[in-house]
Amino acid sequence: MGYKVAVxxxxxxxGREMMDILAERAFPADEVVAVASRRSQGIDVSFGDKTLKxxxxxxxxxxxxxxxLMSAGSAISKEWSPRIAAAGAVVIDNSSCWRYDADVPLIVxxxxxxxxxxxxxxxxxxxxxxxxxxxxxxxxxxxxKARIKRVVVATYQSVSGAGKExxxxxxxxxxxxxxxxxxxxxxxxxxxxxxxxPHIDVFMEDGYTKEEWKMVAETKKILDPKIKLTATCVRVxxxxxxxxxxxxxxxxxxxADEAREILRSAPGCLVIDTREAGGYATPYEAxxxxxxxxxxxxxxxxxxxxxxxxxxxxxLRKGAALNAIQIAECLVSRKLIAAKRKAA
Ligand SMILES: NC(=O)c1ccc[n+]([C@@H]2O[C@H](COP(=O)([O-])OP(=O)(O)OC[C@H]3O[C@@H](n4cnc5c(N)ncnc54)[C@H](OP(=O)(O)O)[C@@H]3O)[C@@H](O)[C@H]2O)c1
Numbered sequence: 142m143g144y145k146v147a148v149x150x151x152x153x154x155x156g157r158e159m160m161d162i163l164a165e166r167a168f169p170a171d172e173v174v175a176v177a178s179r180r181s182q183g184i185d186v187s188f189g190d191k192t193l194k195x196x197x198x199x200x201x202x203x204x205x206x207x208x209x210l211m212s213a214g215s216a217i218s219k220e221w222s223p224r225i226a227a228a229g230a231v232v233i234d235n236s237s238c239w240r241y242d243a244d245v246p247l248i249v250x251x252x253x254x255x256x257x258x259x260x261x262x263x264x265x266x267x268x269x270x271x272x273x274x275x276x277x278x279x280x281x282x283x284x285x286k287a288r289i290k291r292v293v294v295a296t297y298q299s300v301s302g303a304g305k306e307x308x309x310x311x312x313x314x315x316x317x318x319x320x321x322x323x324x325x326x327x328x329x330x331x332x333x334x335x336x337x338x339p340h341i342d343v344f345m346e347d348g349y350t351k352e353e354w355k356m357v358a359e360t361k362k363i364l365d366p367k368i369k370l371t372a373t374c375v376r377v378x379x380x381x382x383x384x385x386x387x388x389x390x391x392x393x394x395x396x397a398d399e400a401r402e403i404l405r406s407a408p409g410c411l412v413i414d415t416r417e418a419g420g421y422a423t424p425y426e427a428x429x430x431x432x433x434x435x436x437x438x439x440x441x442x443x444x445x446x447x448x449x450x451x452x453x454x455x456x457l458r459k460g461a462a463l464n465a466i467q468i469a470e471c472l473v474s475r476k477l478i479a480a481k482r483k484a485a
Contacts, residue, residue, distance in 0.1 A: 143171040144473070144480045145205055147230065149221070150212035151175035151186050151195055154305050155235055158462035159210050164189030168466060169473060171482070176201055177213070203228035205481055208469050211235060212461070226264030231478055233266045233465045240267040240359060247362045249274050250467040251409040252281045257471050266468055270352070271460025272296050272374065272383055273359040278433040278459065279452045280389070281364060282407035283400055287446065288392035291369040294356065297377045297384040298341060299424060300333060302456045307333075311378055329376065338376040350374060382424030383456045391446040397438045400448055404435050409459070414438050422453045430455055431463055 146163065150156035156177070163173060175186040175193040182197040198221065203209065209230040211218050215238040222232045222239065239245040246259035247267045260266045269277070272294075280289060300307045307328045314324035314334035324332050331338050342351035352374040360370050377384075404410045411432035413422045422434030433454040441447030454460060472478045 143169040144207040144478075145172045145174070145482065146170045146469070147174040147176055147201065147203065147206045147209045147225075148212070149176040149198060149209060149217070149225075150214075150235075151193075152177040152181045152184065153212055154301050154308070154457055155212040155461040156210075157186070158457045159212065159465065160186060160188045160193075162458070162462050162466050166466060166470070168469065171480075174201065174206070203230050206230040207478060207480055208233065208472070210462075210465050210469070212465075222265050223263070229264075229481065231260055231264055231266065231472060233268060233468050235268045235461050235465060237270065237355060238267075239263075239265050240269065240355070241362070242267075247359060248468050248471070249277050249363055249464060250471050251407075252277050253363050254471050257468065257475070258477065260472075260477070268461065268465045268468065269359045269363060270355045271302050271456035272298060272352070272372075272385065273356050273363070274460045274464050275383065275433045275452055275454035275456075276356065276385060276387065277360060277364050278407075278409045278454075279387070279404065279435050279450070280360070280368075282403045282410070283389065283391070283395065283448070284364060284368075286393075286399070286403055287395040289365070289368050289389055290392055291390040292360070292371075293388040294370065294372045295386045296352075296356075296372065296374045297337075297379070297386075297424075298352075298374060299379040299381050299383055299456055300329075300376065301381045302341075302383065302460070303328060303376070308380055311380065315378070333376060333378050335378060337378065339373065341374045341376055379424045381428040381455060381457060382453055383460060384424050385452045386449070387452055388441060388447065388449045390441075390444050391448070394446050395448065397440050397448060400450070401438050404438070409433050410435055412436070412438070421451060424453055427453045427455050429458070431458055433459055 215236040218238040244262040353372040421436030437451040
């Protein structure tokens with residue numbers, strides 16, 4: 142028998158993607174339960190060619206659930222993940238709630254799959270921030286070759302990273318501009334249509350935003366605590382896929398050609414880099430795809446052993462839902478969990 146999987150947040154941007162990816166990859170589930178808030182109780186959620194009725198979180202019995210994919214924000218995760226784990230399900234959480242907890246592994250399977258065994262301490266595994274996930278997929282193979290000293294990254298993050306209401310806001314503001322109405326600003330601090338906003342998540346005391354801090358803390362936890370990183374995170378009027386301009390300084394020499402060759406055979410990476418018009422990836426093409434696209438790889442002559450590159454990926458897939466399901470696949474392939482019903 143296969144596993145019983147619950148998707149909490151199944152009506153959201155990430156949750157809907159999780160339902161699609163579970164079906165697409167034929168995850169070995171006997172039963173999938175779609176869960177959201179009371180507002181969504183009874184509504185239809187698609188899962189492959191089936192339709193599931195959404196349940197309210199408070200009404201779900203997790204005692205026979207094997208894996209719970211959580212994607213309902215930090216506050217819900219803080220309250221519910223320990224309860225769900227105590228009921229015996231392994232929780233794979235998409236929020237930032239558990240990422241920095243020393244007893245919770247933070248996993249990108251292409252980078253640190255071996256750390257997944259740490260889930261036994263709390264029964265929770267954390268999924269990184271979307272910008273970090275695609276960054277570390279691209280950095281890991283280069284770090285293995287030439288040891289990264291410092292990374293300077295600027296992100297161009299799509300509105301889907303802020304949830305479904307944020308996507309609606311870009312859509313309605315864009316429409317308002319064309320119909321000469323005043324765009325309504327609700328979710329973002331300023332108008333996002335035909336604009337960009339250098340501010341994601343709250344400001345911290347040192348002037349960085351929490352989103353920028355997350356990239357530093359998570360890269361250290363997943364890849365190497367010795368790596369220095371500074372980030373500027375920017376919201377752009379793109380619906381899906383985050384892009385990143387990444388400058389890397391290495392301990393050892395590495396050429397652009399070597400980096401290109403390494404990345405061509407690295408797990409999760411897809412190099413598109415032909416140095417001509419259109420010979421690079423853009424967020425539009427990356428949407429709906431699993432790969433982390435790497436383009437514009439070039440040497441940076443202003444530092445010793447420097448490279449600059451452009452990294453693009455679908456934030457709802459590699460940045461969230463796909464990564465979470467890859468973690469679940471890791472638990473299954475490494476035989477770290479057994480289906481409860483089989484054991485019964
Ligand atoms: N979007 C990204 O790129 C991305 C990447 C990495 C991580 N994440 C994280 O993933 C989580 C979800 O993000 P999202 O973009 O999918 O947000 P979203 O589109 O706003 O969806 C939120 C989901 O949470 C559910 N929810 C809200 N309150 C709930 C409650 N009290 N009980 C049960 N379910 C509740 C919602 O259900 P209703 O429809 O019933 O309200 C909905 O299914 C967040 O923690 C986010 O930080 C997102």
